């Protein structure tokens with residue numbers, strides 16, 4: 001019991017010391033605020049895993065566009081090709097989607113082919129309009145037996161991308177579309193300079209991203225050890241901005 005109290009006292013002393021540094025040092029305060037912000041974001045991600053709901057960014061995070069990604073899906077297409085249905089009424093989004101598709105196709109690592117059939121498309125690109133949410137989101141259905149994707153939906157959030165107050169340039173909108181298509185290919189986030197950097201709109205496709213696609217598709221897809229022949233599909237959300 002005595003030990004318990006001395007432990008409490010130790011923490012109290014640390015807290016008081018910490019508090020003093022916090023209030024008397026601008027740099028420390030800035031660092032702590034950053035840590036608190038990251039912790040909050042992580043908590044939201046954790047919460048989203050627990051509740052199954054997508055994490056939301058706080059109002060103050062609006063302009064920072066911090067990622068609110070939930071778990072990344074694990075999977076890939078059987079081949080390095082997929083059909084995609086793109087039909088945006090908004091010309092900016094339409095152009096951004098086409099530019100992003102052309103950019104991926106130019107890498108030679110994966111080929112998106114446009115289709116006019118929404119019903120038969122492997123991937124559908126569409127819009128969502130949610131404030132306080134990610135700028136983009138990708139939802140993939142995976143055959144859990146083969147590890148292969150069955151279907152994908154890429155959402156571009158008009159509430160962010162088309163609201164001038166967020167200051168999205170055409171380049172960043174295209175980067176966002178490239179990022180979401182990266183998820184639709186099967187890529188995961190990385191904190192490197194990459195189109196898959198969690199913020200989503202900062203970078204275009206890099207050589208490391210092309211390498212990542214080549215690596216993903218040179219290996220065997222994850223296969224389940226289950227002998228059941230029934231097809232189970234699971235859907236996981238990937239939110240991104």
Ligand SMILES: [Zn+2]
Pocket residue numbers: 069179183189198200238239240241
């Ligand atoms: Zn993402």
